[in-house]
Amino acid sequence: MEQGDEKVIYDLLGIGLGPFNLGLAALLKKAPEVDAIFFEQKEQFTWHEGMLIEGTTLQVPFLADLVSMVDVTSPYSFLNYLQQRNRLYQFYFLEQFHIPRAEYNHYCQWVAEQLDPCCFGAEVIDVQAYDDYYKVKVFIRKEKKANWFYARNLVLGVGTQPVVPAFLKDKLGDTVFHSSEYLSKKAQCLQAGSITVIGSGQSAAEVFYDLLQAQNQHHYTLDWFTRSKGFFPMEYSKLGLEHFSPDYLAYFYPLPQAKKDETVNAQDLLYKGISAGTISDIYELLYERTVGGQKPSVHLQAMTEIRGIEKLGDAYELNCRQWHSEQNFDHQTEVVIVGTGYKPVIPNFLSSIHHLIEWDEKGRYQVEQDYRLKLRPSLNHSIFVQNGELHTHGVGAPDLGLGAYRNAKIIHAITGKEIYPVHPRSVFQTFGTKKSLVNLSV
Structure with a gap:
């Protein structure tokens, strides 16, 4: 912070x-020479709070915590969290590799409470670039004023934002909303006579299953539409999971950008789709509800695109098309829940330095292999990005299991030394050819 005329310049x-920047803050404990500070506009750590549905779990093993994939000895590991909270034996007897989503959120809150560099209730509103540092304007909610901070390097961990079809945006509210708001609006949903879920991913499936469980008590009709070819499971085979490894990142990064885009578009089911467990839970409940010829008010339909929406009194009429059979139809519902995923966001606070960042032809960041943004040559300080490099680094960008690896590389880039060694071979298969194997330690 500024003290008189003296500037404190953070590294x-x-x-x-x-989770990604929080993990970076935790891993920096082994790099005390790095003077760091982190800002978050929320008042406390919360991770997809609208989707912390009871019974839901992470889609990655508990080892994909903030630190363990590069440092299992860290005091900020999930296993240490369990030990400190006297839950280790309970977890041991649970015999589950995938932990409750609510517990992962609580674990991250536990870590955040221990890290002094983590400042909540502080919104970054502007970034300016100078020869030797960045000047960052931060609104501190508790102080009700903005302060300037200075740093040689920045790391962007602003996450993604919900995707909502353009024709739905002016209808958003209490009865038309994105799945990210589900828990805050669930009580009102349960009072409706009809609910429609749109989307084919895990979020849409979890919302549908939660509403299906409550349907007999609240007696609404429940519909689920997706434009995908079916309600397909996410790819979760052992060799398929090896795409979420440093080896695959090293193979993917040097590919031409056109080949990268083509590849990512063909890999949807590696990071989208529905978990096989959730599909099984839905099917088993539907099976039970139809015992003795019962016909629950439930309808699932794939290959169906929602093209428009009109308000009809207290309800809505959706204009739909089953694109495979080329049939159009209208569907009425009182509530629409949009589970159409998320997309990377270019934050507004970068507008002052937008011209200093190298963008690709699609308006995306150009990102170096060590997660630095490509900047104009005049800048001799770096901006790193977390989960904004799907197009340059591949399907592992949003994966929690690779967050610690990426943070190890960022720390290496800042300090010039390998505090967390990264081993060159971590999977059984070879991507590319033997001759093209890349030494990941470089």
Whole structure:
């Protein structure tokens, strides 16, 4: 902070405190020479709070915590969290590799409470670039004023934003909303006579299953539409999971950008789709509800695109098309829940330095292999990005299991030394050819 005419220039300033930047703050404990500070506009750590549905779990093993994939000895590991909270034996007897989503959120809150560099209730509103540092304007909610902070390097951990079809945006409210708001609006949903879920991913499936469980008590009709070819499971085979490894990142990064885009578009089911367990839960409940010829008011339909929406009194009429059979139809419902995923966001606070960042032809960041943004040559300080590099680094960008690896590389880039060694071979298969194997330690 500024003290009189003296500037305190941090080595690193993090913007946003989701799991990735929180993990970076935790791993920096072994790099005390790095003076860092992190800002988050929320009042405390919360991770997809609208989707912390009871019974839901992470889609990755508990080892994909904030630190363990590069440092299992860290005091900020999930296993240490369990030990400190006297839950280790309970977890041992649970015999589950995938932990409750609510517990992962609580674990991250536990870590955040221990890290002094993590500042909540602080919104970054502007970033300016100078020869030797960045000047960052931060609104501190508790102080009700903005302060300037200075740092040699920035790391963007602002996450993603919900995707909502354009024709639905002016209808958003209490009865038309994105799945990210589900829990805050669930009580009102349960009073409706009809509910429609749109989307084919895990979020849509979890919302549908939660509403299906409550349907007999509240007696609404329940519909689920997706434009995908079916309600397909996410790819979760052992060799398929090896795409979420440093080896695959090293193979993917040097590919031409056109080949990268083509590849990512063909890999939807590696990071989208529905878990096989959730599909099984839905099917088993539907099976039970139809015992003795019962016909629950439930309808699932794939290959169906929602093209428009009109308000009809207290309800809505959706204009739909089953694109495979080329049939159009209208569907009426009182509530529409949009589970159409998320997309990377370019934050507004970068507008002052937008011209200093190298963008690709699609308006995306150009990102170096060590997660630095490509900047104009005049800048000799770096901006790193967390989960904004799907197009450059591949399907592992949003994966929690690779967050610690990415943070190890960022710390290496800032300090110039390998505090967390990264081993060159971590999977059984070879991507590319033997001759093209890349030494990941470089």
